[in-house]
Amino acid sequence: MSTRLSARLSRLLNMVPYFVANPGISAAEAAADLGVTTKQLMADLNQLWMCGLPGYGPGDLIDLSFSEESVQVTFTAGIERPLRLTSIEATAVLVALRSIVDLPGMVDPTAAHSAIAKLESAISGAAPARVSGAGPAGGPPMEAPAVTTVRSAVAARRALRLEYYSASRDVVSNRVVDPIRIVAVDDNSYLQAWCRQAEGVRLFRFDRIESAEELDEPARPPREARDTEAGLDLFQDDPAVPLARLLIAADHGWVLDQYPMHRVAVHADGSIEATMRFATLDWMARLALGFGSGVTVLGPPELVAAVRDRSDAALAAYLAAELDAPA
Template structure:
């Protein structure tokens, strides 16, 4: 069964108890709750007429009375309660929730902790535990994260105060939110940046402030494609490019920084490139790697690293912290 069909089947199986619990609900309200369009909902309702008990005659099939104004279930064919999770399914869901609850922006923490408590109770058979430890404050997400999630839900533009690690600066951006994504164990707001005129990813833990604007978000149509802007390390020819030599035992830096591998040398060393915005920031970064990473270019970066290294050694010597004195 394809994933699309399995999703629809799960929705159909749970739709009857949902409609029984909400008699007379309008098609628009039900579609919003179930996460589908009104057209899809009406198609599902027509499909339900074909579902029921073996025999498939009068009194066996689900019976409904529905229009866009009101939906009523007149015969449920025994499907009065939602499907229940198996212990394996509940455990998998619990693990997934715990893995994202501390990632800013992914979920509402208070709702996630409440869901975790209910799942744990369902698995153990005990009464639901409090969503937080006794005496502890309920989890509250940072205000800027809550603002971003609210603006996304409201379809509003945002003004962000954002720290760019590659540029080593804090700047304001006006963006049109698209969605929240998880990339390499970090959560990001995917949005159309009006300043850069392109799709960008804004890491939640680097958003220092957010203001919801009184204007609708209006990203270009092609910008809303799920793959748009998901490459964190897009080449920008306006930003300087560093050429680096990385020793084999420091290959891990490729996983931690926006570097592109160019080649692997016979000794196991790697040559890579990395975009950077300020010479000062890039020089400081490379000095932190010691002899593990060497700047090959551009010349001004090589000179900056050399000058900083010379100054650091001179400061150590002046303080009496030479190799023999440490």
């Protein structure tokens, strides 16, 4: 409750300078700019109408002329400029922006880099530096088209058609999803959405979205999908999908950060026992062999056998090549 009241107070204090700078703007346009519904904006304006200078007589209160078609401030009661951040607040915002600006989909990179430059200038007292990066003409890094499309669909609450690469299944699939929100988990950004194909909440990692198309239909995730955080479990257990049991060497702990694995136990020597769902035996065997001695397959038996057969075949081919090589 206190968080909502604090957010509303901050919005109310900044609304007067906003409407002074945008005289006659419609309630719908203002609501979109301020990130609220038109109904909430009208409630805020009615509240603002009763605020003002100490004394709080008719001549001290903020005066407004407003309807859904037009909003006009006729008396500001001295609130003519937006609130200014303290140096501590500005530094906190700057740190937060820097932490998410390189995560795809979290923010508009152009706006974020511009804000960073302005905050750095305000904190240091120097003139704003030109934003540099990997984009054209020294601008901020360009955003991938698929990322821009997903951000747009989330903001507009539109359904999406995705072409998505699933690392655990080693396949690219096409699916229609209803976006819920964008989240950051362990230094990666994800689209949380209701997948119509799976009939459940799923997380789609941005760097694995190969293409995205915003559809001309509203997103309609079920209410329970919006209200629960269960979808934040990145890799929901599906008993229909085989489960590999792996023993990961202590110096290969990074594997858990790169693949959808669940830690089961940590042994005295630092090795880690983990599980991982996989779609095909062939793909999982190839993945496990790619780690060499860093990962040992413990189960299921058919996966252990597949890894052993591939290892034996590779060793036989190597020995045959050695025998055929000239002395």
